[in-house]
Amino acid sequence: MGKVYNIFLAIFCAIGSFLFGYDSGIISSIITFSAFKSFVNDPGNYDSLSGAVVSTFTGGCFFGAATAGWTNDKLGRIRTVQLGVSISLWGCAMQAGANNFATMLIGRIVAGFAIGVLSMTVPLYNTEIAPPKNRGFVVGLTQQMLGIGFIVANWVGYGCQFLNGNTQWRLPLGLQLAPAFLLLVGSPFMPQSPRWLLEHGRDEEAREVVYRLHGSDAATRDEADAEFAEMQETIKAEMLVRSRSLSDLWATRGMLRRTFVAVGVQVFGQFSGINVLNYFGPSMYRALGLSAGQSLLVQGIYGAVGPITNFFFITLLLDTVGRKKPLLFGAGSFVVTYSCLTAIVASFPPDQSTNLAAQRAGIAMIFLTSIFFSLSFGPVSWVLASEVFPTRTRSIGTSVATCANWAFNVLFSQVSNIAIVNISWKYYVVFIVLNAVDFVIMALFFPETKGKTLEQMAEVFGDEVDAHGVLESSAAHEKFDHENLDSAKV
Template structure:
């Protein structure tokens, strides 16, 4: 008898009911809690690559006026130099993300993560030992290559090892670890400002080396992506990993069908399609995938989040705040962002889907920034002493980033771009989307210091407008992907050509020999 479609899964006692026409049944439950705990552990550890992204946010504290010894050592760099120091990192990220697509296909997701960690160690070491601005910028560029690579391949790896019912949660750990990285960076920045030697900024930059080294070593014991193994013909290894990740003997039939679906889809793609870069726009459904994936990342940057992340101390200074209080508030904001992110991805993302949070978050961020602009226009300025206005200004910066961004584009962008492409171009497609993120990041990081200096409070209005535009882009052009397997995305985007084993409860595209092999594996 064929099993029912999986209706529930467990992770440490948490049950998520699927929206299915079939009622829950005992046979249909994914009851391998130990397998799911291992799945969670793998996704969380691999997200150290995302932690490095967040930890790199230490540069916001380092280039602030509170790091006076940094300012003295580098001869008080102006806005254009500060913009170059910040944006060069994003430029490196662009090229790192571009290279990672090919690497992830050839050497695998696991080895690409390790390579990214090694490059991160080099780049962070160069920053720590910088003797001049050029030295620092080169270190930032190399570290950017690593973070660009990791920002692309980590959510890709997580999505390919996650069961569909909790893929939003597990892939959303990317943004959670980014938040934790920024949290650590903010409090390290707060503490290091009190050092009265060059260690003030060298220690802050050097701390990034440790998570990179841990990630490189730890990945040796983590599994390969089973979908990548199937693509390389290593089916026995892939099936063993799927069993370990997604359950126990209680859901053997589900695991067998899930693996068959992977194998059938990848086999069909290998036999009927190429894996060229041009495949990303060769058909209307593929073009829609590509444009949607790029759009979610470009929209993320045009929320204005990285103005807040990289230049948060400058925003507080514009309200009249000064001294150590600025970095303390920055640290509090980081802590709140991490808490809100984990609550959102754990309890809500796989229930409410992807579109609704993006739309609501966009309008929420637009309102927050509009209020922030009004506060700065009437009561802002470095000489301001209006404490109620300062409190309100700080509150709306925190609401913007820790509430609305952390429950929308923050986690959803990484989940969405990594789940919409077919296997044959998933690495390339994810790479292109991540490049779009970093290209936008370069633009915004470079112009933001100049924009804040010249436009002052009016600079907020730019992002009020872009957030409203983001909401309508999502509303009219983004399909919902909640609860679908990666193989079922062809139905979402309108180019399904073979039945799915998890829907038909039987294999559809593998021969007799493959079927016998699968049954013997079970």
């Protein structure tokens, strides 16, 4: 029963990731709609402005993720989720009801800020409620719900192209309000993270949450007691020796390595180029010779491939094969797929060639990139970035890693559409080089973390806090102080 409850919580919290996936998918369709182009009403600068529609959102995400590091520590995980979805409702309403392009951009920034908050908080919360042996699956649901949001968005976009007037783009943007409202209404019934409760001295509440997460039978009660004892001892020790400063992320060699791994896996996920395909997929398909309608149809099919692959991977393999091997597989695979895509587009330029076999092969490479991403960086980046930090710095560390993700997301979303139009196949060479470098770095410096409790990560990174020693030392100091005080009174 405890496992079912864990999974239910993870899926419900990951509605925040669904919003992220839906926005990523729907904007790739909206920027191709004729009604939206008429709304922007600047044909000469449309490529730049459509890039701005995407990049202002991701820029807002960056600042949202940065803010969430503080709110998660001060307010807790659930209150931060509530803050994120409340702001999301505001931003989505502004987009759907925009009467000029400036209002649209502001709405994109506000909604992006909300998604930044949620994109950092959802995997953080799921990491802290998941049992070690299933943590890959539970946190991998973040990517699963993101993918489902992408599927829904692509097919909503495909259907809305047949509508007339501004309803063509207002309706799909307005539909974002429904999942945000659902998460806002349901979030008060979700338990706080037991680790956050322990940090704030609410030990008995934390114990009750651990019992609920493990189930109610006697066998799981013993397991819950053991996990709670380890959790309590380690967190209390960390609170005695650590501050809440950003500099903690590089204060020791072990912490620096943790930060390098967490930031690295998020940035390398962007180097996969997956969001270039997500945001500008229809533009890329048109560059391969497809019509606008065909491009949206192919994008809809493409959107289903990744989530299906991701589901089987997190269900059957992630907690077995670990974290490092899938990442190496992903980076190596991207080198191959982008090399093939580059060769196809360079050899058969879409504006000069009508070779249908080459078009199909190019589309196949894009589909394979999505499949390989779902077998590697898609789920693993969220799992690894949130599980490597100790409780005391997990919130701020996950925030920094997620900010790094969004920073590169902003970069690629701003330049990609322009690059695809102006330099075509040469742009894909960038991703060949980046993923080759990623492969080497991960092979040399990334550790394996599967099956470890969050409190055991200190052993993996070589900066273990001796909880027994710290607590005994603290107790000894307190005893010494009491003895001196008693002597002084005598």
